[in-house]
Amino acid sequence: MKFSVNEIAKIIKAEIIGDASFIVTGVSSFEDARPDDITFACDSKFLTRLDQTNAGVIIIPDTFSIEKESGYHGIFLKTKNPKLSFFKLVSMVHPQKKLASHVHSSATIGKDVKIGKNTVIESGVFIGNHVTLGDHVHLMPNVFIGDDTCIESHTVIKPNVSIMERSIIGSYVLIHSGTVIGSDGFGFTQSSGTHEKIIHTGYVHIKDHVEIGACNTIDRGTLGMTVIGTGVKTDNLVHIAHNVKVGDNTLIVAQVGIAGSSIVGKNVIIAGKAGISGHIKIGDGSIVGPYTGVHSDVGENKIVSGIPHMPHGRWRKVVSIISRLPEMRKKLFSFEKRLKELENKNE
Amino acid sequence: MKFSVNEIAKIIKAEIIGDASFIVTGVSSFEDARPDDITFACDSKFLTRLDQTNAGVIIIPDTFSIEKESGYHGIFLKTKNPKLSFFKLVSMVHPQKKLASHVHSSATIGKDVKIGKNTVIESGVFIGNHVTLGDHVHLMPNVFIGDDTCIESHTVIKPNVSIMERSIIGSYVLIHSGTVIGSDGFGFTQSSGTHEKIIHTGYVHIKDHVEIGACNTIDRGTLGMTVIGTGVKTDNLVHIAHNVKVGDNTLIVAQVGIAGSSIVGKNVIIAGKAGISGHIKIGDGSIVGPYTGVHSDVGENKIVSGIPHMPHGRWRKVVSIISRLPEMRKKLFSFEKRLKELENKNE
Amino acid sequence: MKFSVNEIAKIIKAEIIGDASFIVTGVSSFEDARPDDITFACDSKFLTRLDQTNAGVIIIPDTFSIEKESGYHGIFLKTKNPKLSFFKLVSMVHPQKKLASHVHSSATIGKDVKIGKNTVIESGVFIGNHVTLGDHVHLMPNVFIGDDTCIESHTVIKPNVSIMERSIIGSYVLIHSGTVIGSDGFGFTQSSGTHEKIIHTGYVHIKDHVEIGACNTIDRGTLGMTVIGTGVKTDNLVHIAHNVKVGDNTLIVAQVGIAGSSIVGKNVIIAGKAGISGHIKIGDGSIVGPYTGVHSDVGENKIVSGIPHMPHGRWRKVVSIISRLPEMRKKLFSFEKRLKELENKNE
Secondary structure (H helix, E strand, O other): OOEEHHHHHHHHOOEEEOOOOOEEOEEOOOOOOOOOEEEEOOOHHHHOOHHHOOOOEEEEEOOOOOOHHHOOOOEEEEEOOHHHHHHHHHHHHOOOOOOOOEEOOOOEEOOOOEEOOOOEEOOOOEEOOOOEEOOOOEEOOOOEEOOOOEEOOOOEEOOOOEEOOOOEEOOOOEEOOOOEEEEOOOOEEEEOOEEEEOOOOOEEEEOOOOEEOOOOEEEOOOOOEEEEOOOOEEOOOOEEOOOOEEOOOOEEOOOOEEOOOOEEOOOOEEOOOOEEOOOOEEOOOOEEOOOOEEOOOEOOOOEEEOOOOEEHHHHHHHHHHHOOHHHHHHHHHHHHHHHHHHHHHHO | OOEEHHHHHHHHOOEEEOOOOOEEOEEOOOOOOOOOEEEEOOOHHHHOOHHHOOOOEEEEEOOOOOOHHHOOOOEEEEEOOHHHHHHHHHHHHOOOOOOOOEEOOOOEEOOOOEEOOOOEEOOOOEEOOOOEEOOOOEEOOOOEEOOOOEEOOOOEEOOOOEEOOOOEEOOOOEEOOOOEEEEOOOOEEEEOOEEEEOOOOOEEEEOOOOEEOOOOEEEOOOOOEEEEOOOOEEOOOOEEOOOOEEOOOOEEOOOOEEOOOOEEOOOOEEOOOOEEOOOOEEOOOOEEOOOOEEOOOEOOOOEEEOOOOEEHHHHHHHHHHHOOHHHHHHHHHHHHHHHHHHHHHHO | OOEEHHHHHHHHOOEEEOOOOOEEOEEOOOOOOOOOEEEEOOOHHHHOOHHHOOOOEEEEEOOOOOOHHHOOOOEEEEEOOHHHHHHHHHHHHOOOOOOOOEEOOOOEEOOOOEEOOOOEEOOOOEEOOOOEEOOOOEEOOOOEEOOOOEEOOOOEEOOOOEEOOOOEEOOOOEEOOOOEEEEOOOOEEEEOOEEEEOOOOOEEEEOOOOEEOOOOEEEOOOOOEEEEOOOOEEOOOOEEOOOOEEOOOOEEOOOOEEOOOOEEOOOOEEOOOOEEOOOOEEOOOOEEOOOOEEOOOEOOOOEEEOOOOEEHHHHHHHHHHHOOHHHHHHHHHHHHHHHHHHHHHHO
């Protein structure tokens, strides 16, 4: 990498404050940057201590007014979204390798499979019957694609992923390794003491621009479908049960579990290790805190925390009291004494 | 699908209330059904609002007395277990595809492997030495079967499953994708500050009619075995540690973890995200609530909840108080004031 | 197996108390041992009931003074670390099978791959370009190794593991099945309502003598690296996010999650199902209890528990009060009555 500040400013449409001819040779984090690197600072965590990076150039928000006494002597670039600008540079410096379109000789391809243009199908891949792959699809080694599955264009499936029969995967989707799409849901019915499996005839529909983390499990619908909305992102080890519907642009952090038939709205954030019970609804724009157990419906634009969940504000108060319960209990017992004394006096 | 109500009644042994000649063309859920579909209603959730489905036929419990004012104008079929009857129909309408018995040319088969009749071994499968496969076993693509493993008849192993050496898998078992059976337990011993691995010579024994969800991890015994009893069903992302014994027909919901050497009884239900400590016992017929942390023995037919666990009834009371702790605290402080005032007056 | 007590004593450097000529034919656990077996007892759990094993020989700590009335009539062997001594014997009796060095014909090997001496590369393995494998490396079936990865000597990768591009894996490392190393972190930036993926150019560095459990997910650094220190052991289904640093000899139990950029010290123990928030620090030698939610820095040699975490001692007190909250509440309400009565009298 070798760009002048001037060239970079043009690429990310930035205002330059400082020497436009300075040469940048690397992209780096705030802490690790060297004098020839460019970095970014987008929130108060970094903007309040600009003197603590060695980066020669910092991308900052265009709303930020630089104070002389910041102690930073390098160059500023101002953009609307410094993080986005920075990672645009990073992806330019680290271009993705393009594989030549091919089907590896060790791949197993079923009957009636339609394969788009510029696809890459690597070694050990299995593709069932009646499968459709769009243009620029990339199936990495040892991926399994079940019968009657459809994968749209520009989607990348990482190694050792299993996509079971009848799944529908949109375009520009990225699925990380070890993930299972379309496993049977946990559905049984009691019959004289044993659990009889009920057949799962539904499927999974993952819409466009979704990213699914590593080792996720997304079950098919029992009847009907499990839906992952456009732009949804899931972290690692997430479990999504049968017939769940996740709304557009919702974020689901690591180790979250969502039980059967629940409906999660758009633009929801579900923090790490939270659990959502079955057959409930979470409204658009709501936030579920880490480790939260949601056991009943949550409205729109709410923030909830706790096991079981309550409004986040109340939970914060509750939590601060819980750690002081021993003192509360002591006080309570001391009151008992004082009450008794008063009562004796008043007899 | 095209069956008369009369034909369906014969198949599921139902009593008909309505037009026996009506033609059913599909199976569907209560909410999604169209006028030619059949659906079922087995509990009050659906039986109280029969007018809200468009299904032409509903299977209901034979104990349910239909009121005229239900508002539903279609046909009823009465059976003992409507859910079971319905899914019998579903599996008839969606018959499982039968694969012709074969061993794919890309499978790797070890020495001294005994393969039963009508088995299917798909592409990329690896089978070690001294392995026995029963009749009608189906190993899907990229499954790994370690040395000295035995898999009994009619068992299906989904893609990308790893079954490590010396495992014993019963008949009519179904193991979903991404699962690992027989990994080493988490067993180390301290030796001058570092953790020395202890060799795991045990194995996993999975009995008949078990279903294991996707991305489970079931560790082998350290010495001796880890046992999953007959008819046990596990959901996704479940962890079962070394030397655990799970009793017959127990249900283990998603993201549960059971630590080493614990013994879970028969007909137990462990709800989602619960954790069971090591070396403890859970009695037959007990229920462990979601998110529960079980840290000591639980008797038979108990219901427990909470972290750490307590009787479920108590936990419900506790939980309702916890969210009102701020008010309790306020009250406590107001009492302090009132006590002081009283004490001043009484001096 | 057929060894005299005398021979065993020489192997594990033990002091013999009893018949040195006794012949041992098996290794077994305390509970399952038969009269010709050897077992071990290292803590009070077993040392207090030596009469309850049928083992002919027990290895005990050299600091343990045998009382005549223990009721045990067999032979004792005294060593410094009975568990270590015992498993040394176990591994001698169950020697690991040595596979002849080979590359299976179905493995796919990229360009510019350096393969050390005595390596085993099994069926269905994929190795990308510019990969280096040390001596005695063993890649089991269907393992994926991405471009520019380096795996040092004596490391074993179990079946169906995915190691993504640019990972560095040390020597004497063991990675269990289903695990994913080097998946992208959960990193996005908002841009007009949607989440834009930020490119992850970092990597994972796993140091020597590490053991990673089954179905773990260890994300690459966003910029820079995710580091797993020397001698670290992780259990199953553990999630370690981007840029996390785990110190040497730390133990991480099943289903733990560590969020992005957190730093865990050396010799830390994180118990099962605990969660560590992002951007925090846990000091050397600390212990995080099971199910704990760590939300802020923890110093050195601390023990913490609870959601959110608090000192373990306080948490124990809090927990014992929580289950008695209904009684506390009752008392509080009874005080209210008594206060009112007193106030009425004092008016």
